[in-house]
Amino acid sequence: MDMNNLINENIANPHELERLFRKDPKAFKKSFPHAWEQSPDSQVLAVWYERLHFKETSNTEKAFLLQKGFLFMGLLAILAGICTRIIFHYVEQQTIAPINLAFGILPFIAAYFVYKNPPKKMVVISLAALFLISGIYLNMLPLNYKDSMILAYIHLPIFLWGLVGLAFTGNEYGEGSTRLAYLKCNLEFGILYASMAVCGMLLAGLTMRLFSFVGLNIEDFYFRNIVVFGAAALAIVAAYLVSMNLKFAKNITPYIAKIFSPLVLATLLVYLITVILVGKNPFLDRNFLIAFNGILLGVLAVTIFSITESDTDEKKTISDYINFALIVLALIIDSVALSAIVFRLSSYGITPNRLAVLGVNILIWANLIWIMLSYMRFLQNKTGPSPIQDAVTKYLPVYALWAAIVAFTFPLIF
Template identity: 80%
Template sequence: METHNMIIENIADPKALERLFREDPKAFKMAFSQAFEQNPDSQVLAVWYERLHFKAAANTEKDVLPQKGFLFMGLLAILAGISTRIIFHFVEIQAIAPLNLAFGVLPFIAAFFVYKNTPKRNVLFFLIALFLISGVYLNMLPLNYKDSIILAYLHLPIFLWGLVGLAFTGNEYGKGSIRLAYLKFNLNFFILYASMAISGMLLAAITMQLFSFVGLDIGEFYFKNIVLFGAAALAIVTSYLVSGNLKIAKHFTPYIAKIFSPLVLATLLVYLITVIWLGKNPFLDRNFLIAFNGILLGVLVVTIFSITESGIDEKKTISDYINFALIVLALIIDSVALSAIVFRLSSYGMTPNRFAVLGVNILIWANLIWIMLSYIRFLQNKTGPSTIQNAVTKYLPVYGLWAAFVTFTFPIIFN
């Protein structure tokens, strides 16, 4: 029987029509026109007509305007590359801190988001002011490696990441769904940037090897003028591609989250059993305590991204139970780390490092408690997955505020 006859035959069966479309979309579209001609008054086929032709119409509207977004992205990429190269020159002669390289990229990513989703003037001025204040403040810090300065260097990128997030969310910075979209953007950005960066490194290696065959060592020149420029420009290009709903990243990242969560859980359980067996003590071993906190941060990141990629489906899956187990495990780790930090504070006194680690562990502990309670309610069918996602997104500004507190006060408090 002909496909278009199957469309007519199943005109009252939406599920059957959907199945026919998914089995062979191209054949369905070709046969649909004939079916619609025979049944022009069918409301069902009228809906299908709009569905099949809406995308083309939408694209036609977009094509009327020049590709301003693409051109603006290209301009920002060039400016980011040039800025990074100039900043690196001053870093190389030790006139400024290496962290200034972040200002060769992050403000341009923020500018792209502002262009794409123009915020109100007060939000825009707030963004510009904070970027300027951060840049000026960074270069007022002494170029030394005291603990308080190092902590400022470590926390400033987190604060700047929060500013980029504000540019991304625009006027809707208070909406959990927009904050969730920013988290997803970060995961997609990392995957796509890493993939293209690896390709770039292979190209660089091949290029330098080719020039070495003719007796030219271009390694230093190539790194300073090509690699640096390309790495900065690539960040802008990646932002453009990911924010344009790149299908590869959109469909790829959920699988990565589902694969990594059980692997991290299994690895972490084996590791903890091993360290207990070996008698490692975070209360006495400083290096082990640092490693313990590093594990905690890693588990928190994996858990958050797993939650952001879980979607809004009300049904529970094995991934939800794995995420819940990760959260409980992370909470145990954080509780042990907190106890060890308090012990070291009472035994050895206050230092910038101990105070900073104490603060971030308290913040993470509170966040994990919130996420865990939300997960318990979800697993008991009392709420939907949006409650869990809210526990993640609503807490994000707290990390940004803590990063700002450490960055701007520690060098003053601890001098």
């Protein structure tokens, strides 16, 4: 039967109209004007008319904004590539620390987010001042690899990541929903950047191979000038694509979270059982304690991203129970690691590394307790899922603050 007739016959059946649209959207859109002419008084078709018409208007506006934003993104990508290449030159000369490369990328991502979602003037000034102060402070420190300096190099990018988050959230930096959106943005950014980076590596390999056929070895030149520039510029492109709500990343991230959560849970259970059977002791083995903390951070990251990608309705799924099990497992790991750190502090004295690890483990332990209690109330039908996400988003500034404390004070204290 003709689609036009099917639409008219099912005016009183919204469910069937939706099914027809999903079955063949192109034919539905093509036939709808004829059905609308035959039944102009139908309220159901009036709603469909506005729905289809609104999509066309939205796409037109989006195309205009896309064009304008694309040019700005291209300018930022070029500037990021040039700045990163200049910084890389001084890193090679060993006149500045390698961590300075972060300043060739993160400020430009922040600039794009500020352009995309303009905040108040005070927020912009604060961002510019903090990036500037961070860069000046970092390069005033002595260029060495003592424990306190390594800690500063590790924690400063976390603080800068917090500044990018401030740029992303703009005037709504206190809202849990915008912080949650920033976490989702990070996961989508990682997927897109990795996908494009793999393509870039294949292109680089092919290019160098082709030049080798004519007797030219361009590996060193290509890496210094093309790869370094491209890696920085690609970060800006990835941020732009994520901000444009690219369907690829948004569709794949929930599946990644649901697939990796049970895999991580099963792997860690097997690993911890093996550790107990083998008799490894984080209280005495320093390297094993470091690995233990690395596992903790990995589990925390997987758990947080699983929570951010979970549904916002109040229906409980198997993923919620897996997430809860991961949180409990992470809490056990953190409790053991925390005990081992306290033991080492009391036995061997205070060092920058032990103090930094103690601080971050205490912060993680408190955050996990908060998330676990929120999850318990959700699983007991006492609350909805929003308190769980609040336990994640409201705690983010605490991590950024601790990173700032370590980066800015430890080199001076120790």
